[in-house]
Amino acid sequence: MSILTLENVSKHFGKVRAAHEVSIDIRAGEVFGFIGPNGAGKSTTIRMIIGALKETSGTIYFKGEDIRKNSHYIEQISYVPGDVNLWDNLTGMEVINFFMEMRGFKDQGMRDRLIKKFRLDPSKKCKTYSKGNRQKVALISALLSEADLLIFDEPTTGLDPLMERAFHEEILAARDAGKSVFLSSHILSEVEKLADRIAIIRDGEIIETGRLADLSHITRIEYIIGSDDDLAFLKDKPYVHDFTVEDGYTHLMVDNDKIAEFMAAVGSLRITHLVTEPPKLEDIFLRYYEDKS
Amino acid sequence: MTYFKLLAKQVRMRVIVWLAILCGMSIGFAPVFGGLYSTEEELRSIEMTLDNPAMIALVGPIPDAAYTTAISFSHQMFLFMALVHGIFGILIANAVSRKAEDDGLTEYLVSGGVKKSTLYFNQVMLGVLINALAGVINYAGLSLMNLESFNNEGNLLYSAGLALFGMLFYMLTIFVGTLVSSADFTFGISLGALVIMFLYRAVTDVADMAYSVISPYNWLSRMYPYAEDNFVWLLPFLSIIVFAAAGWFLFANRDIGGAYLKARGRKRTRKIRTYPGLALRSMRTMIISWLAGLFVIGLTYGAIFGDLETMISENEMLSAAVEAGAIDDPVLFFINMILIITTVIATIPGVMIIGRILREEDSARLEVVNTGTLERRFSRSLVLLTHWGISLIVALLGMVLTTLGMYLASMNVDDIGIGPGDYMLASVNYFSVIAAAIGLGALLLGLSKGLFKVIWLYVGYMFFVAYLGNLVELHDAFHMLTPFHYVENVPINDMDWLAFAGVSVVSVLLFIAGMLLYRRRDLG
Numbered sequence: 171m172s173i174l175t176l177e178n179v180s181k182h183f184g185k186v187r188a189a190h191e192v193s194i195d196i197r198a199g200e201v202f203g204f205i206g207p208n209g210a211g212k213s214t215t216i217r218m219i220i221g222a223l224k225e226t227s228g229t230i231y232f233k234g235e236d237i238r239k240n241s242h243y244i245e246q247i248s249y250v251p252g253d254v255n256l257w258d259n260l261t262g263m264e265v266i267n268f269f270m271e272m273r274g275f276k277d278q279g280m281r282d283r284l285i286k287k288f289r290l291d292p293s294k295k296c297k298t299y300s301k302g303n304r305q306k307v308a309l310i311s312a313l314l315s316e317a318d319l320l321i322f323d324e325p326t327t328g329l330d331p332l333m334e335r336a337f338h339e340e341i342l343a344a345r346d347a348g349k350s351v352f353l354s355s356h357i358l359s360e361v362e363k364l365a366d367r368i369a370i371i372r373d374g375e376i377i378e379t380g381r382l383a384d385l386s387h388i389t390r391i392e393y394i395i396g397s398d399d400d401l402a403f404l405k406d407k408p409y410v411h412d413f414t415v416e417d418g419y420t421h422l423m424v425d426n427d428k429i430a431e432f433m434a435a436v437g438s439l440r441i442t443h444l445v446t447e448p449p450k451l452e453d454i455f456l457r458y459y460e461d462k463s
Numbered sequence: 464m465t466y467f468k469l470l471a472k473q474v475r476m477r478v479i480v481w482l483a484i485l486c487g488m489s490i491g492f493a494p495v496f497g498g499l500y501s502t503e504e505e506l507r508s509i510e511m512t513l514d515n516p517a518m519i520a521l522v523g524p525i526p527d528a529a530y531t532t533a534i535s536f537s538h539q540m541f542l543f544m545a546l547v548h549g550i551f552g553i554l555i556a557n558a559v560s561r562k563a564e565d566d567g568l569t570e571y572l573v574s575g576g577v578k579k580s581t582l583y584f585n586q587v588m589l590g591v592l593i594n595a596l597a598g599v600i601n602y603a604g605l606s607l608m609n610l611e612s613f614n615n616e617g618n619l620l621y622s623a624g625l626a627l628f629g630m631l632f633y634m635l636t637i638f639v640g641t642l643v644s645s646a647d648f649t650f651g652i653s654l655g656a657l658v659i660m661f662l663y664r665a666v667t668d669v670a671d672m673a674y675s676v677i678s679p680y681n682w683l684s685r686m687y688p689y690a691e692d693n694f695v696w697l698l699p700f701l702s703i704i705v706f707a708a709a710g711w712f713l714f715a716n717r718d719i720g721g722a723y724l725k726a727r728g729r730k731r732t733r734k735i736r737t738y739p740g741l742a743l744r745s746m747r748t749m750i751i752s753w754l755a756g757l758f759v760i761g762l763t764y765g766a767i768f769g770d771l772e773t774m775i776s777e778n779e780m781l782s783a784a785v786e787a788g789a790i791d792d793p794v795l796f797f798i799n800m801i802l803i804i805t806t807v808i809a810t811i812p813g814v815m816i817i818g819r820i821l822r823e824e825d826s827a828r829l830e831v832v833n834t835g836t837l838e839r840r841f842s843r844s845l846v847l848l849t850h851w852g853i854s855l856i857v858a859l860l861g862m863v864l865t866t867l868g869m870y871l872a873s874m875n876v877d878d879i880g881i882g883p884g885d886y887m888l889a890s891v892n893y894f895s896v897i898a899a900a901i902g903l904g905a906l907l908l909g910l911s912k913g914l915f916k917v918i919w920l921y922v923g924y925m926f927f928v929a930y931l932g933n934l935v936e937l938h939d940a941f942h943m944l945t946p947f948h949y950v951e952n953v954p955i956n957d958m959d960w961l962a963f964a965g966v967s968v969v970s971v972l973l974f975i976a977g978m979l980l981y982r983r984r985d986l987g
Contacts, residue, residue, distance in 0.1 A: 222830040222986040241838065248835035255826035257745055261732065268735045272836035293732075308831070315835045 172234065173198045173319055173350045174219065179228030181214050188214040190374045191228070196319070196352060201345050203365030203382075204354040211374040212354045213252065216323050219352075220249050232319075248317035252324035252354075254308040256296035262307045263292035269311035277314070284310045287336050302328035313340055320344055321352045326360060338364060359448055370454065389426040389449035394419050395436070396443030407435065419443060466577055467585045470559055477558070478593050481551045485597055489544055489625070490604035496536040497610055505770070506530045512769040513538070515875045520665040521762055523680070524672055526690040531612040533689035537621050541688070542661070542680050545628045548597065549657040552633035553650065555593065559586050561640030561649040570719050583637075583714050587707050590633035598626025617689030620697075624683045627700040631679055632657055634703045638710035644722035738832075738841055739849045746819060750857055753812035757861045760808060761868020764801050768873035771797050792955070794879060799952045800930070802866070806893040806947075807926040809861035810900045814918055816854035817904045820846060821912060830986050847978050851905060858897040862890035881954050889953040895966040899946040900925065902973030909980030912987075 174196040181189040189211040196202045206212050217223045219230060221237065221244055229236055232243040256265050266281060285292055288306045296304065305328045312320060320341075326334045341351055341364055355361050361368055362382055370378040370385075378385055390411065395401060401420045405413045409428035414421045424432045426449065500506045510530040513522065523542045526534055563569050572582065602622035605613060636653040643649055660678040667674035668684070675681035679699070686696045713723060735741050743750075771794045776782050785793050823829040823846065832841050839845075866886035873879060904918040925945045932942055942948040946966050951959035 217830065217987070220830055220834050222827075222833075224983060224985055241842075244834055245837055246835070249831060251827050251831055253827070254831075255828055257741070257828070259745065260735070260741075263732045264735060267732065268741060269832070269836075271734075271736045272738075272832060272841045274837055274840070312835070317835045321834070 171198045172196065173232070174352070175231040175234075176215070176219070177229045177231070179215070179218060179230060180226045181211075181218055181223055182226045187374045189218070189371075192371070192374075192376055194369050194376065194379065196350055198318075198350055199345060199348050200366040201341060201351040201353060201364050203361030203368035204352060204371065205356060205358060205361050205368060206371035207356055210371045212356075212371060213323055214374075215371070216249070216321055216352070216354060219321065220244065220247060246316075246318045247321060248312040248315045248319070249321040250305070250308045250312045250323065250325055252327065254301075254304040256299070256304055256307060258297035259295060261293055261295055262290055262299065262303070265296060265307055266292065266311050266314070270314055273315045275314050275316060281310070281314055284313055284340075287340075288333060300328070302330065302333070305329060306333065309337060309340075313344065317349070319350045319352060321354075323354045324356070325353070326355075326357070334360075358450060358454070362448070385454075389454050390423040391426055391429065391449055392421065392423050392447035393432075394421050394443070394445040394447070395441060396420075397439050397441045399439045401436075401439070404435065407432070466572065466581055467588065470585055470589050473563075474555055474558060474589070474593075478555065481555070482593070482597055482600060485544070485548060485551060485625075486600040486604060488547070489540065489601050489621075490608070492540060493536055493605060493610055493613065494608060496539075497532050500532060500535055506532065506535060508770055509535060512766050512872075512876070515872065516669045518762070518766055518872055520669050521759070523664075523684045524668050526687045528687070528690035531689065533610070533612040533614070533617055534687075536613075537617065537688040541621065541624070541683050542664075544625055545680055545683055546657065546661055548594075548625045548629035549632040550654070551597075552590065552594065552629040552631070553636045553653045553657065556586075556590055556633040556636035557640065557646055557650050557653070559589060560637050561643075562646040564640070564720055565646045567720075573719055579715060579719075580711075583711050586637060587634070587710075590630055590637070594626045594630040594633060597629060598622045601625060612689065614689060614692075616692040616694075620686050620688040620692055620694060623697060624686055624688070627697065627703065628679060628683060631700055631703050631706070634706035634710065638706040638713070641710045641713040641717070642723050644725045738846055739853070742819070742846075742849050742853060746816060746853070749815070750812065750853075753857065754860055754864055757805070757809055757812075758864040758868045760805060761865035762872045763868075764805065765869035765872025768794070768798065768869070768879055769876040772878070792880070795881070795955050798869075798879070798881070799955050801869075802889055802893060802954065803929040803947060804926070805865045806862065806896055807922060807929065809858055809865060810897045810922055810925070812861060813854040813858035813897050813901045814904050814922060816857055817850045817901050817908065818915055818918070820850045820908065821915060824912065824986050827987060843982050844978055847905065847908070847981050851901065851974055851978075854901050855898060858901065859890070859894045862894050862897070863887065866890045885954055888958050892950055892953040892958055892963055895950055895963050895970065896925075896946040898970035899966050899973070902970035902977070905974040905977030906980070907977070909977035909984065911984065 172195050174194075176192050176194045179189065179192045180187070192211070192215055194202070194204075204212055204215070214223065218225045221241075229238075231237070232240075232246070235243065237243050256262075260268070263285075266285070270276070270281065288310060290303060290306045290310065292307075294303075296307070299307070305325070309322075309325060312322070322341075326337060329337060338360075341353070345351055351364075353361060353364060365382065367379070367381050368385070369376050396419050404410050404420075404422060409425040409432060411423040411425075412421070500509050507530065510525065512518065514525055519525070522539050526538060528534065569582065573579065599622070602618055605618040605622065606615065632653060635656065636649060639652050640646070640649040643652065661680055664675045664678040664680045664684075667678075668681070672681070672684075675684070682696045682699045686693050717723065733744075735744065820829075829843070829846065833843065866889060867883075870883050870886050900918070900922060903921060904915065907914045907918055925947065928937065928941050928945050929947050931937065946969075949966050950962050951957065
C-alpha cells in the first residue's frame with residue numbers, strides 16, 4: 171500500500187524549475203531515501219508534501235487521497251526541517267511539551283526516554299542551544315507523535331556520530347512499528363544504511379528510483395592500492411576511471427557492476443595495501459552524466 | 464598594555480556614543496527650556512500643569528520656590544536623565560564585569576597573570592572615571608552656556624547628581640555580577656532595580672514623599688538644584704563605596720565564573736498549551752512596553768492641554784485658521800489633532816503584532832508546527848486569527864491608555880469641555896481606524912510576504928494626511944484613502960456610529976480576505 175504518492179509534481183518559481191515532474195511513491199512501512207546535492211529540489215519537494223508550498227502542477231496523494239481534498243492529512247505527517255529554529259526564550263522541555271500538546275500526544279515516558287537517549291539538557295533556553303541541540307529538540311518532538319509518515323530533511327548534519335547512531339536506531343524502530351520514513355540527505359552512506367528504496371534528484375528532476383542494490387550500475391567504488399608490481403596496465407581497462415598515483419599509492423574508480431572483472435585482473439598481483447571507499451553521491455552523478463553523454 | 468587600557472579600549476566607542484547622548488540631552492535641552500517658557504506667565508502655567516498627581520508621578524515633586532526656567536529644567540529633566548544615566552552605568556558595568564566573565568575573557572586574563580584585585584579595581588575605576596566624565600562635561604556645558612537663572616551651584620548639583628546616580632548603578636551592577644551566575648541575570652536584576660526604584664518613588668511622591676527617600680531618585684529630587692541647592696543629598700551616594708567594597712569581598716572569595724546565587728534554570732517548566740499562549744508569551748515584553756509607552760505619551764500630551772490656548776495663539780498657521788473661522792474651538796481642534804497623531808502611533812504596535820506572524824513563517828516554525836498537529840489546535844488560520852485578535856486588543860487598550868493618560872494629566876485644567884466619557888468614546892471611534900490598518904496589513908500578508916512592508920508606507924501616509932490635512936488644503940482623494948476620512952472627529956463632533964460600523968466591517972472583510980489568501984499561499 172502506498173502512503174504517499176507524488177504524480178508529476180512540479181514547482182516553478184517564475185522561470186526557475188525548483189522541482190519538475192517529480193513522481194515518487196512511498197510504501198507503508200518503508201524507509202525511503204531521497205538524495206541529491208544541495209539545491210537539487212529536495213526541500214522544495216518536501217515543502218510541497220507538507221503543504222507549505224502549493225504545487226504548480228501535478229497531484230500529491232496521501233493514502234490514496236488527493237491532499238487538496240482533505241487538509242487533515244497533515245495531522246498524520248511529522249516533519250523536521252534541515253535548519254531548525256526554535257523560540258529563543260522557551261526551554262527545550264517547554265518546546266517539546268508544546269509540540270506534544272499540539273499533537274495530543276501524551277506518552278511522557280517516551281519523551282523522557284528520548285531526551286535521555288539523545289543526551290539533551292532540556293532545561294536550557296533555546297537561544298543557548300547549538301545547531302545540533304536544536305536539531306535534537308526537533309527530532310525528539312517529531313518522534314513524539316502518532317504520525318504515520320515521518321519526514322526528515324537533512325536530519326543529521328548537526329549531530330555527532332554517537333547521536334547520529336541514536337537517530338538511526340530510532341528511524342529503524344519507527345519503521346518496525348509500521349511507520350513510513352521519508353529521509354532526505356546528501357550523504358549517500360546514511361541513506362544506504364537505512365533506506366529500503368531511494369530516489370535521486372538533481373536539478374529538480376528525479377533521475378533514478380529503486381533499491382540501492384539495483385542502482386549499482388550507476389555507482390563506482392574507489393580503490394586505493396599499494397603494490398610492488400606495476401599497476402599501470404589497469405589504466406587502459408574500460409571499467410577503470412580517474413587513475414592517479416599519489417604518495418606511492420594508486421587511486422582508481424571502478425564501475426560497481428564490473429567489480430568481478432577488476433578483481434580477476436588484480437588477483438594475481440602482490441598487493442600490500444588495499445582500501446575501499448564506498449560510492450559517494452558525487453560519483454553517482456559523474457557516472458550518470460558520463461553515461462548520458 | 465595594562466588591563467585598564469584594555470578595558471578602556473573595549474568600551475571606548477560605546478562610552479563616547481553614550482556620553483554624547485547623555486550630555487547632549489542635558490546640555491542641548493537647557494536652552495530649549497528658556498525658549499519654551501520665557502515669560503513669568505508661561506512658567507506659572509506649566510507649573511500649574513505639572514502640579515497634579517499624574518505629572519508628579521512622572522517627573523517628581525515640585526520645588527517650593529518661584530518656578531524659574533532653570534528650576535523647570537531640572538524639575539522636568541532630572542529624574543528622566545537619571546534613568547538614562549542608570550542604564551548607561553548598568554550596560555557598561557555588565558559588559559566589563561559579568562559579561563566578560565561569562566565569555567571567558569576574565570579567565571583568560573587571570574591565566575595570563577592578571578591578579579583578581581587588579582581586575583576588580585580597574586573595573587571600579589572605569590566606572591568612576593566614565594561617570595565623573597559625564598558630570599564634568601555636563602557641568603562645563605551648562606556653565607559655559609551661562610543661561611539666565613542657571614546658577615553655578617545648581618549646575619554643579621545637577622551634574623554631580625547625575626554622575627553619582629550613574630556611578631551608583633554601575634557599582635550595583637558590578638556587585639550583582641559577583642553574586643549571580645550570568646550576565647543576563649545581572650542585567651535583569653540591575654535594570655529591575657532601576658525601574659522599580661523609579662516606579663516606587665512615583666507612587667510615594669504622590670502619596671507621601673517621606674517614603675520616597677529609600678529611592679535614589681528621591682535623593683536627586685530633594686537636592687532641588689537651582690532652588691534650594693541641598694548639597695547634603697549628595698551624601699547618600701556614599702553607598703557607592705559600600706557596593707564596591709561588598710562586591711570586592713564577594714569577588715575575592717569566589718571562583719572566576721562562579722556565583723553565590725545560581726539560577727538553575729526555572730524550577731518549574733511552564734506549560735504552554737495553545738498557540739495564543741505561546742504568541743502572548745513571546746510578545747509580552749513588546750506589548751507591555753508599548754502600552755506603557757502609549758500611556759506616557761498620553762500623559763505628556765495631556766500635560767500641555769493647559770497651554771493649548773497660548774500655543775495656538777503663537778502658531779501663525781493655527782491662529783490664522785482660528786481667525787478665518789475654520790476652527791470653532793481651538794482647544795478641541797487641537798485635542799482632536801493630538802488624538803489622530805496618537806491613533807497613528809497606536810497603530811504601530813497593532814501592525815507589528817499582526818506582522819509578527821512573519822517571524823514564525825521565516826523561521827519555518829509555522830510549517831514545522833503545522834505538521835503532525837491537530838488542525839483544530841494549530842493551523843495557519845488559527846495563527847493568523849491569534850495575531851489579529853491580539854493586535855486588536857492591544858490597539859484598543861493602547862487607545863484607552865493614551866486617552867486615559869491625557870485625561871489624568873489634564874484633570875486640573877479648567878477650560879477643556881470634555882470628560883472621561885468623551886475620551887473613551889474617542890478611543891473607540893479611532894480604534895476602528897487602527898482596525899482598518901490592521902485589516903489591510905492582514906490582506907497584504909495574505910498576498911505575499913514581501914508585500915507586507917507596504918503597510919508601513921500606508922501608516923506613514925495616514926499620518927501625513929491626517930496631520931497635514933488639518934492644516935493645509937489637500938485634494939479629497941488624498942483623504943478618501945485613509946480611514947480617518949470616514950469616521951467622525953469625535954471630541955469635536957458627535958460620534959457617527961454608522962461610520963464607525965462601516966469602517967469596522969471593512970476592516971473585518973479585509974482580514975477575512977487576507978486569511979483566505981494566507982491559507983493557500985506559499986510559505987517562506
